[in-house]
Amino acid sequence: MLMLVDLHIHTTASDGRLSPRVVVDQAKKCGIGCIAITDHDTLAGYLSLERSGQSDVTIIPGIEFSTDLPKHEVHILGYGINSKDAELCRYIELLAESRRRRVAKMIAKLQKLSFEIEEVDVARCAGKAISLGRPHVAQALVDKGYFASSHEAFEAVLGKNKSAYVPHYKLTPQEVIALIKNSGGVPVLAHPGLVGCDTVVMQLIRDGIKGLEVYHPKHSRMESEHYLELAEQYGLIVSGGSDYHAIPGRYPETLGEFRIEKAWLRRFPW
Ligand code: AMP
Ligand code: ZN
Ligand code: FE
Ligand code: FE
Numbered sequence: 001m002l003m004l005v006d007l008h009i010h011t012t013a014s015d016g017r018l019s020p021r022v023v024v025d026q027a028k029k030c031g032i033g034c035i036a037i038t039d040h041d042t043l044a045g046y047l048s049l050e051r052s053g054q055s056d057v058t059i060i061p062g063i064e065f066s067t068d069l070p071k072h073e074v075h076i077l078g079y080g081i082n083s084k085d086a087e088l089c090r091y092i093e094l095l096a097e098s099r100r101r102r103v104a105k106m107i108a109k110l111q112k113l114s115f116e117i118e119e120v121d122v123a124r125c126a127g128k129a130i131s132l133g134r135p136h137v138a139q140a141l142v143d144k145g146y147f148a149s150s151h152e153a154f155e156a157v158l159g160k161n162k163s164a165y166v167p168h169y170k171l172t173p174q175e176v177i178a179l180i181k182n183s184g185g186v187p188v189l190a191h192p193g194l195v196g197c198d199t200v201v202m203q204l205i206r207d208g209i210k211g212l213e214v215y216h217p218k219h220s221r222m223e224s225e226h227y228l229e230l231a232e233q234y235g236l237i238v239s240g241g242s243d244y245h246a247i248p249g250r251y252p253e254t255l256g257e258f259r260i261e262k263a264w265l266r267r268f269p270w
Helices: 018-030 044-052 086-112 120-128 132-145 150-158 173-182 198-206 223-235
Strands: 002-010 032-037 058-068 075-077 187-190 210-215 235-242
Touching: 002 058, 002 075, 002 235, 018 032, 018 044, 044 058, 044 187, 058 173, 058 198, 075 173, 086 120, 120 132, 120 173, 132 150, 173 187, 198 210, 198 223, 210 223, 223 235
Parallel strands: 002 032, 032 058, 187 210, 210 235
Antiparallel strands: 058 075, 075 187
16 A cells, blocks of 8 residues: 655754644645654654654654764764663753854854844744754844845855854764664664765765665655665665755645655665
């Protein structure tokens, strides 16, 4: 039987616009039987669902960690981690605090560049988010009329190594892979096509990445085929997700718009 899945979804716990509860309701409505909540550096969204308990949609615990290499941004998804693991929890707290300081630094840089923006402007956009991020800053800049879209704000000032960019807390991909494995989870490389360099992807495979996110809305068909081949060659998990944020103007704007069939996945243990 056809089953739809979505293993990469953000919520209001990080930079998504919909609460975890609404995400689950939408998944149910559009016939997605299995989802993973993969907020940036936090499990808060997933945990709120675990507490509320529901059985219509299978929910896999997930997280998306950011790491910065000098020239590349590498995002690593962790599936099935033990949310009570002490070391994992310690890192998650550290990362939340570091993200708050990082946003303050970005605001200071923007002020030096003559943008009139304050922490309260970003806080308004972040709402109750645990993980603050560049999309919150981008939205504040849009609200102030500096840019027509978040994407423009990224292109102009917030993108990697642009004038207001501040790197993430320094965790290497190797450290993230170890952290996920030590907390009982499976590390999967998010959107390898966006890493933009197969030498880096190959190094991550040698470092112990267990899967590739083959299906992602920013991958071309050719990229998906390429990473599917690579996954087959190295016996890796084949995963897929929509990277849904519910941000207007950012594809996919609705859940289910980017379809992933469970049958396309390989070696995914859930
Ligand atoms: P951060 O975690 O603060 O580094 O922000 C990462 C988030 O910014 C991810 O959700 C990305 O999809 C988003 N992002 C990265 N580049 C762009 C861009 N050019 N336009 C819009 N969003 C972006
Ligand atoms: Zn995001
Ligand atoms: Fe990502
Ligand atoms: Fe993501």
